[in-house]
Amino acid sequence: MSNNLTIADAERILWELSDLDRESATLERRSQICEALDYLTKQADYHIFGICADTTTEALQALQNYAAHFRYELPDADLPAIGDGIYLKYNPRSRRYHSDNYKGTYRGVLLSLHTDFADGYSGTHGHFPLDLF
Numbered sequence: 170m171s172n173n174l175t176i177a178d179a180e181r182i183l184w185e186l187s188d189l190d191r192e193s194a195t196l197e198r199r200s201q202i203c204e205a206l207d208y209l210t211k212q213a214d215y216h217i218f219g220i221c222a223d224t225t226t227e228a229l230q231a232l233q234n235y236a237a238h239f240r241y242e243l244p245d246a247d248l249p250a251i252g253d254g255i256y257l258k259y260n261p262r263s264r265r266y267h268s269d270n271y272k273g274t275y276r277g278v279l280l281s282l283h284t285d286f287a288d289g290y291s292g293t294h295g296h297f298p299l300d301l302f
Contacts, residue, residue, distance in 0.1 A: 232257060235278055253270070280294050
């Protein structure tokens with residue numbers, strides 16, 4: 170993939186490669202997702218993470234990996250142990266977590282990108298593999 174991505178290119182890649190199952194999430198596709206996410210996150214001012222996972226432990230592990238990749242430090246999390254489907258949201262600006270039971274079938278990470286200015290980038294993308302990073 171070219172290092173000369175545009176916003177439209179990155180959005181197309183993420184649209185095409187969202188919601189992949191484990192077998193379809195090849196190394197090449199994962200690399201494309203990472204490159205597109207890295208590009209778009211640099212166009213935004215901040216990000217909000219949404220994780221759909223089977224357990225609290227699995228959701229926190231995915232969040233830790235994504236947060237480390239995007240250079241966010243996470244505060245301690247005092248979350249209830251959920252073992253039958255969880256939606257975990259983390260807002261790095263407020264440094265707050267929110268969790269709830271999740272009965273849906275999707276598993277993965279949603280990344281919502283936000284800007285403080287009219288000319289910045291905003292958009293929500295995903296679900297991406299829990300173990301992308």
